[in-house]
Amino acid sequence: MPVILVVIIRSLISYFVLLVFMRLIGKQQMAELTFADYVVGITIGSIAATLSVQLNQNTTATLVGLGIWTLLPILLSYWSVKNVWIRKVVEGEATVVVENGKILENHLSKLHLSIDDLLSQLRSKNIFNIADVEFALFETNGKLSVQLKSQKQPLTPSDLQLPTQYAGLPTTLIEDGKVLKDALKSLNLAQAWLQHQLAKQNIRDFSQVSLAQLDTKGNLYVDMKGDQFYYIIPTNG
The missing domain is CATH 3.30.240.20 (bsu07140 like domains)
Structure with missing residues (x-):
């Protein structure tokens, strides 16, 4: 069989197997990308590429490896829901980097982030004065969550005791x-x-x-x- 045809067939197998496995892992891999998810995604992609073009590799063995790397995050995700300790080990914990307007430099250093990185993320949330921040936390997926001080938070209709109408989805x-x-x-x-x-x-x-x-x-x-x-x-x- 011509090499090109073998690559085409193996690529098709790799693509559809990878598609099925990604469906099994679920949307969390893309929606809430943690460091562990990032590593798993790269590894699975690398194995799929190996299956596609490395003709000297055993197809069955490569598929088994791909299946194991798919099964592990599914099992860890299930166990993480049941066990707090496993969840902390696999996903980590949110890290407080600002508390009552004070930058916690030691926590930033543990995350290998500079103050410029922190200020940039705050500006992306339209926060230009760090003194307005009550708490700022880096989540396990790398996103910054911010709670403004109570006197800096925008007013809502409930604060003014104004009646509102139901606004559902169009x-x-x-x-x-x-x-x-x-x-x-x-x-x-x-x-x-x-x-x-x-x-x-x-x-x-x-x-x-x-x-x-x-x-x-x-x-x-x-x-x-x-x-x-x-x-x-x-x-x-």
């Missing part, structure tokens, strides 16, 4: 020119109703709509394809 009714009939049905709405609402802005063709969403207040957001305008159409009036 429902997508049209996406890329296609009417989502199941979404209309879930709201007990007909396609004729949708046509009537769009006609208020002289929109006659669903295929010209990039996105249409109905929010919980009865406002229909309509984004047209191309460089055309978007519309917000009140439907309760």
